[in-house]
Amino acid sequence: MNEISPPLPETGLRSEARPTQAEAEAAVRTLIRWANDDPLREGLRDTPARVARSYKEMFSGYAIDPVALLERTFEDVDGYDEIVLLRDIRIESHCEHHMVPIIGKCHIGYMPLKRVVGISKLARVADAFARRLQIQERLTVQIANTIEQVLQPRGVAVVIEAGHQCMSTRGVHKVGVSMVTSRMTGCFRDDPATRRELLAMIGNRSPGSMES
Numbered sequence: 197m198n199e200i201s202p203p204l205p206e207t208g209l210r211s212e213a214r215p216t217q218a219e220a221e222a223a224v225r226t227l228i229r230w231a232n233d234d235p236l237r238e239g240l241r242d243t244p245a246r247v248a249r250s251y252k253e254m255f256s257g258y259a260i261d262p263v264a265l266l267e268r269t270f271e272d273v274d275g276y277d278e279i280v281l282l283r284d285i286r287i288e289s290h291c292e293h294h295m296v297p298i299i300g301k302c303h304i305g306y307m308p309l310k311r312v313v314g315i316s317k318l319a320r321v322a323d324a325f326a327r328r329l330q331i332q333e334r335l336t337v338q339i340a341n342t343i344e345q346v347l348q349p350r351g352v353a354v355v356i357e358a359g360h361q362c363m364s365t366r367g368v369h370k371v372g373v374s375m376v377t378s379r380m381t382g383c384f385r386d387d388p389a390t391r392r393e394l395l396a397m398i399g400n401r402s403p404g405s406m407e408s
């Protein structure tokens with residue numbers, strides 16, 4: 197599996213005009229009524245507006261071009277050609293099947309070939325894809341493919357460990373379960389020693405650095 201297409205387009209719904217804030221608020225009022233409560237009672241009166249604003253933030257990734265985030269690279273690295281790893285990046289996403297949170301962490305590694313990028317940019321790429329309706333598998337691949345495409349390094353490795361609230365607060369109600377996904381390209385895929393080194397770097401941490 198090399199390419200996973202971005203979410204949606206096939207329905208064509210994306211080409212319709214984006215709903216207004218008022219339309220989004222009306223939809224939330226409908227869901228409140230569906231939950232059997234009264235959208236006009238005092239505690240809920242401002243909820244539709246708040247929810248619409250939250251959605252703007254939680255799904256702000258659609259407005260970000262992840263490729264553009266990586267455009268500024270540095271070539272003056274004095275021949276540095278070992279693994280660069282940013283680990284324990286907090287991930288806040290939403291499952292596209294239930295629209296409830298996926299919370300976890302992401303480790304992003306790459307083996308540079310001439311070019312490196314500012315490390316905060318790697319975290320921003322993760323956020324740009326996380327702040328969309330997602331499945332963890334696609335999120336993992338999208339982050340890796342973007343880094344691969346722009347930096348063209350010797351290899352990219354993305355590992356995500358996350359808990360899914362659609363599993364813990366509904367459905368099977370299993371708490372404390374995390375799902376792990378990974379996408380390895382280039383030297384991380386082809387060279388077992390390099391892959392082992394990366395996984396050791398991800399796993400090798402001081403006590404207390406694991407809390408999320």
Ligand SMILES: [Zn+2]
Binds near residue numbers: 362
């Ligand atoms: Zn779900």
